[in-house]
Amino acid sequence: MEVYTVTVATGTSEYSGTNNYIYVTLVGEAGESERTLLDNPGLDFCRGAVDQYKVSSFSPLGPLLLVRLEKQRYWVEDNWFCRYVSVEPPGGHEVLTFPCYRWFIGDGQLEIREGTAKTLKDESSPELLRHRRTELEDRQKTYRWISWASGIPRCIDAKTEADLPQDVRFDNEKRSDFEHSLHYALLELSLKKLVVQFGKSWNDLDDFKRIFWKLRSPIAEYCMDHWREDWFFGYQCLNGSNPRMICRCRKLPDNFPVTADMVQISMSSRTDLQQEVQAGNIYLLDYSIMDGVPSNTIKGLRQHIAAPLCLLYQHPDRGLVPIAIQLGQTPGLDTPIFLPSDPPLAWLLAKMWVRHSEFQVFQLLSHLLRTHLVVEVFCVATLRQLPAVHPIYKLLIPHLRYTLEINCRGRSQLISPDGIFKRVCPPEMMMMMVMMMVVMVVMMVMKMMKMMVVSTGGDGLLVLAQKEYQVLTYRSLQPPCDFRDRGVSQLPNYFYREHSLLLWEVLHSFVSGMVTLYYQSDGDVREDLELQTWIRDISQEGFTELPSFGLSSSLSSREDLSTLLTVVIFTCTVQHAATNNGQFDWCAWVPNTPCTMRQPPPTDKDAVTMEMIMATLPDVSQSCVQMAITWHLGRAQPDAVSPVSMILLGQYTDEHFSEGRALEMIDRFRVELKEIEDHILSQNQGLDLQYLFLLPSRIENSITI
Template identity: 40%
Template structure:
């Protein structure tokens, strides 16, 4: 009688193993096997990290094995199980791989397709078509859109992390990581000794030195020594945590009436201010998005303050970016003066501090939260709802969506919710952060998420004009490598533009992002359909880059970009494309490392070995 060898790999994460009963059914093109209990007498099956093999005997050949059904039934108490993959060795000696990478909870069954990626138009038999349709129907019931606040991108329909589908919750290790990292931070900051400092206003700049007494590295020490200086203030616009605000000034706005006489003493080239503008040496940072945002009020006696400043910046003869003039509000007047480097030492320092405060507010809420976290969640939910696990784009994107919905749900549960951490500690808390997101969404377009387009729109794409803009240079390299990889994958599965147009699932994916995730906001300009392989490549590059490199540039790294521990793809051409991608990223890493040698302020945020695969923190 024909016998099939079934090998099952259990996950290595905590609590991945199970004592429940596991059954398997092999489903072939000709017939199905009997439902078979997988059990080895006197042997503890399905332990964490285990790879177990079993023989499944059938009466007749099943034909080509196209599906396997796994069922978990309670033994004593419900015991969740994480299955990594299943392989089936046929009587003829062939191996068929079935990637799983999901949790089985309660009395749950999972039906898996073999690991070859397929477009919807590739499926010909009724069996696989029905499986594809049923998977998506189930996913759409599980992954539902919800409006957390009006006027912002949609999120997952779950109020708490524990309400999320088990497959997208944090693993146990991730939860422990949060606790350990928090404890380590407390230890590093020596917070226990200075806890009172976090519960009241600080009265001395020396408090910063006391807090960071346990953290020692050359960059932090250098910044501590030079933070008051103008060159450090300007450098942060290029390579700080919010390097997306600076733009070339081609004409002074009427609302910012800086004259040549005001700044002449700071200009080095014997040119007028107007001539410096024409020469491309003047830049501007405008925090207009903060204008009118309600400041926080933690109690009736503690009103916080927000500024919406405009800062003029000057590229001097040494290619350093220096602040030239600062106006703390959007409307000029006697009560809204323009501060200059020639003013008193502390007047100028305070003006810069207010700008940095505004930059922090925009960075955390717009650059970081809205444009990486919330956008990646939109892409992720649409992916789960519209792309089955067998789709090549699902296999491509799933590593870059990992844990994003979970971290965002925790943020809505603890950080940006009413009475959350934002409300207790942030000047835009108490609802101002929601207003800020609502306002910023109006300038959030699809093209603004395309890295080269965003750089060009701000007029900072010329390397000769801004030779030390490492965020731009490194970002362009990573963007091009990512785009090349995405293009390779697209061309493996789509032989023509017509195949893209005929892929009803990829079309439903991009439409779901625009019509539901982005709620068809005016001016968002997200595509509702894709007409070519080039358009699909760019779209996938935006998703991957936003979730990985862009988030890294405004946050920090964990699992390095290009590393895919869960192998959803099994095809050799894709594995080769992945290897090419890794080599390109390694070359970029080496280039950045060489460039940073000897620099007092090295820039690593866009180095691929520092870039996380997904938005997971």
Template identity: 45%
Template sequence: MFTYTVSVSTGKQEFAGTIDHVYLTLTGTERCSDRTLLDKSFFQRFARGTVMPIDVSVKERLGDIVLVKLEKKNVLNDQWYCRCISVTSPSGDRFDFPCYRWIASEKAVVLRDGTARLSHEDKTCLLNDHRRTELESRQQLFRWKEWQPGFPMSIDANSSKELPLDVQFEAEKAVDFNENLNEAFNNLRLNKLKSLFQSSWKDIADFNEVFLSIKNPVSEYVMQNWKKDFMFGYQFLNGCNPVMISKCMKLPDEFAVTQEMVKGSLDRGLTLQEELKAGNIYIADYAILEGVRANATDPNTQQYLAAPFCLLYKNSQNEIMPIAIQLSRQTPAAGMNTVFLPSDNHHDWMLAKMWVKSSDFNVHQLVTHLLRTHLTSEVFTIAMYRQLAAVHPVYKLLIPHVRFTIAINTAAREKLISKDGIVDQFVSTGGTATVEVIQKAMKTLTYKSMCFPEAIKSRGVEDLPNYYYRDDGMMVWEAVKSFVSDVVKIFYGSDEMVQKDKEIQAFVQDVCFSGMKNCEFPDSLKTREQLVEFLTVVIFTASAQHAAVNFGQYDWFSWIPNSPSTMRKPPPAQKGQVDMKYVMESLPDRGRSSWHLGIIWALSQFQDNELFLGEYPDMYFTEQPVMEAAKNFRKKLAEVTNIIKSRNKNLKMPYWYLSPDRIPNSVAI
């Protein structure tokens, strides 16, 4: 008889253990073992966080172990989270089989050993058949669905309970997500406000009723300085939506601003045309909101949208200052394009800036945040599951960066952006506007716009001073790209290997043809360099870009006058007709303020047991060169973190959203 020692590792998550019967079959290069019941005493079976050793005896040697089959039969019909299996042969050779999956009753799971292999490297029928069967099974589980016309494709599931088990929230995470929202309403004392849904605030100071409940140094600084033009301009660089500012070399035809209007704001003694030519003029253009019908789900409250231009000036002190705002976009001949200026009366200029910030809030939520991180990451995730076998090195590379993404997006479709969902309660782009804006945004979404350096270059902001989003983002992009490059070089010895990798080609094709075809996403990859860039986009989008536009929401949006989620009066068409009463009747009422604060609080929270960029506790890779590459990656990220911490010590407003120690691995909130 020959004895193989099998170690079975159970996860530490809530409810990870099981007392169901688990059967194991070992498949070697020479033969298979009998189906063996891994049976300890009833209450010691596969307890949470344990490693259970079991001996499997066979009459003849099995050869090198290449597959492990696990089958779970009902006792209590619970689920079991298996971390990994290791098998030690009679000769002392060890074979590791990563699992990191939930296994339901009456289900069989067949695991490959941990050595990563490209599809053409499997030489036996046994392994080829396993690979093909695995992908066919996944393609049945991960089906594409068009949730709304013109949206990126999403998972074919109507509720979280319909999701494949491997991508559902774990029990503690699901509770955490729901509790965050309840905690927000309790901590912020918002439940009382919801009962006064359509009651307006009387004065700006009244927003302190909720703001003072929970504040932090950033939100408090915003509250104290939000009226000042320097703070308004600063947010285009390092606020929660730092992607709207672009260099302006020529004014849009519809923008009626003139030299005479802005000459008092230009401090270098140059004309507007000279400042444009010198590269000191920037613009934030919200054209995407033009013609969009504002949220009309509440028949008792009319809501409004505008599509403003905001002209910004880099002054001689390197501050970004607003110098002109136009809220309408009619042709110049119509003579209706009122341009608001810093020299206007206090209420006119304040309300004009509020309108810009309200437009910015709505574009941030639907385009910068939802579309360009959540929905695109879901496309990458589904394509990965459909086209890459678990043994593929790119699957192993990406799996930490897709954790909970499908689950959080499914929850969003159920509760946030669904008909009569939470977004409809407080955002002017709720209702049909949500679909309109995403459909329009898809026409500007391109693959190159998701490559961080390309996005910075296309907006002409490479030399903008004090642009920490850009500076930190470039450092993180380069660190991710370097890590991806190291891994790609380990497994792809040439460009030809990329070209003949059927799974990687199917992966990029699935991404392209599942809602991204018109976005100029590649439908094939021909070089290692192209593969590195593509995978860097996937990882950077899910980690750094999402962190940059998500976790500052409470910091920048909690003082509601600074970023109103909706406006309840139309934008002023003329100057001199706005007073404080008009301003307050324009801002969100008490009920909408409560929804606004509750949601941004919940979305801004890190989760318990968060895994940050470069933290890979699950050992999908077993190759030493990859472990060294991951170690170097963490070293580079630590260097970036230290650079950011050192810089932040000298800033009144520290920028930390792209500090690697605060960037979760995946879109999970």
């Protein structure tokens, strides 16, 4: 009789434990063990438990191949989350670890294999080849592609989040945190009193402080004090919530007839506009993508959209400052060019219109499309085409956590034909609608909820996303290429650029090391049939209707693979943090980044009054929703939640890798992230306006919000 010591680890989140029957069978090359009920005296399979058992076999099993786990109902159905199983063979042989990290739902069985990462060519056992093939066949039935709407990336085939497998759902702690945090925001802001004031304008700019007195941050307060200043406007183009919009202006656009005389007062002495263009000191914000996008209508009141052009100058003393703004793409008498020398209120309102367009672009394009929806493609393809033992699956899966549920909830509850996006919100319903957000308790839902009070809600959301998708390129997702192509490599105080490149290099080095560990040559990459099927699924199924994306449908080298994997992980982590984590800081002071505009852009610079500005900015209820949601989305999760629900960049709580060299690389990756952390903190010491959004300790390991 051979006796094996089997250790079973249950999940640590709420409701991971079970009181159902759990059986185990060890499968080796020479046979199977007895089917053994795991039943020690006392409590087995409690939350966080690590239980040990003895499993017998009448004869030696030889090298172990699989662990077969079975769950059977005892009294009532009780789901179970298994982290891993470890097996110590008789005779003091090396302990083998079998990663699981799966939910057992209902009666059934699951076979898991030892954790050493292997590509298809590394397999020699017919039994393991069968297991590999069966796993993918089952996953492809579970995770299917669907086109939710034409002209955007394809997504997971799930009508609601309830259709998703439990393995990709939120844990209970995360759901609870959502509910309590938004409820807290509503109470703190006294929104129950203010949110019903739909259509009521504030009396003056200082009135916005009425929703700004409890939920605060150092940057939001700094923004409230400095938002009118031109240098602060320029700073946000570099380090705000959408820091990749600005481009070098190599030639003035034909539809933006700015003359040297117009802006000479903004230039430093002994220079002019043309000289500064040639010197590379003139930059452009071009919101042409907003042109023609239909605007939202809320309770019969049409909201308004502009497609501005904004010229900026890198002044040697004042920093990056705006010097000319045109609020439409077609110049004319009704589309004047606003200048800093204009009446102060006219120049202020013009900047507000640019910032309003910025709100739409960063929320829908930089944030939703370029992180959430792009990453979903890689998520679905990974689940469909790579078995759990594949090294690339092990590398990517921690960075894809929760993304499917976030995106699915947004589509099913808000932007579907019957979703909240399409509904009218009369005054008497506004309070109910806000409280509905508490019930939804999903971060993505509430992120999209803002579109009920933004000018691109309804059909405009999809139109804008479709327009951006058509110009989306794989190259633009790579920071080194993106900064070069935008001509912004020399812009000073561009902390987003500096920190992004530092993190990109560390990520690329880590990923390249992992790729080199499992692929000895470029030929190994080309010959990995599962990997090649994965990239075809991404390029041909996920990114459909996108002929100019620029991602090949095959991988020919280790460098190609390393770059692609770095793009995926960077987008899941760094890029998402750059656009998400500062939402409250930059948007809490509503006049700085208004979610909607209730009057059309001004056509007469001399006619701008404070009354016109207040009638244009978001009303009381819209301001309340903007304030509450941006705080809810941009806040740091509480310590009580973070050990389970918030996993930071480089922290791999699910140990998919077991090889010593792979673990050494992960440890080195963490050391390098700590060095970047220290550098950023040192760089920001003493600064009144700190850029800390890309501190590794503030970057989540996946898109979970």
